[in-house]
Amino acid sequence: MEINQFVEFASAVVRSLPRNLDPVTAQRWIREQGTLADVLRKALAPAFELYLAPGQQNGGTMTGFxxxxxxxETKLIDRAFILDDELVKGWLANHATYPEEFKGKAIFLWKSKRTIGSNRRVAYLCWHDNRVIVRWAWLESRWSGRSPALLMSSSVL
Structure with a gap:
């Protein structure tokens, strides 16, 4: 790690610490490094992860249904994001915050579903013309590994 990267990392850690951190708690964290590691993991780990169902992996495809x-069935739907989540609204409001790793993919928000006529659709985010946009896909469609579900990270649960 270069010195500039370390300084940036250390600054991010300090900014992520609670503002009301008292010296006794700080000393306890130093003595119990596991506690400090947990706090840092929660503060620095992304609040989300991309998930592919087994059939989408290794070049496979699956229908939306x-x-x-x-x-x-796996209860992963409980960790799925919706259009009204603050994280998603933030990306839509400030395109510069949209993760680089998402560009070129369709990022599905599985809790944002709607029925139009006889067609069920799910919302997804995509990068188009240097901005994040929302589109809707039919569940009848087939999706590959470029169409992951956006889930709340298991490390923040």
């Missing part, structure tokens, strides 16, 4: 069923 099958992905939806898998997320329901």
């Amino acid at each position: 099958d992905i939806d069923k898998h997320l329901e």
Whole structure:
């Protein structure tokens, strides 16, 4: 790690610490490094992760209906994001904050579903013309590894 990267990391750690941190708690964290590691992990770890259902991995595809069923059966749907989540609204309001790793992918928000006529659709985010936009995909469609679900990170649960 270069010195500039370390300084940036240390600054991020300090900014992430609670403002009401008292010296006794700080000393306890130093003595119990596991506690400090947990606090840092929660403060610095991303609040989200991208998830591919088993059938989407290794070049496979799945229908939206099958992905939806898998997320329901595994209870991963409970960790799915919706359009109204603050994180998602932040990306839509400030395109510069949209993660670079998401560009070129369709990022699905499995708790944002709607029915139009006889078609069920799910919302997804995509990068288009240097901005984040919301689109809707039919559950009848097939999705590959470039169409992950956006889930709340298991490390923040």
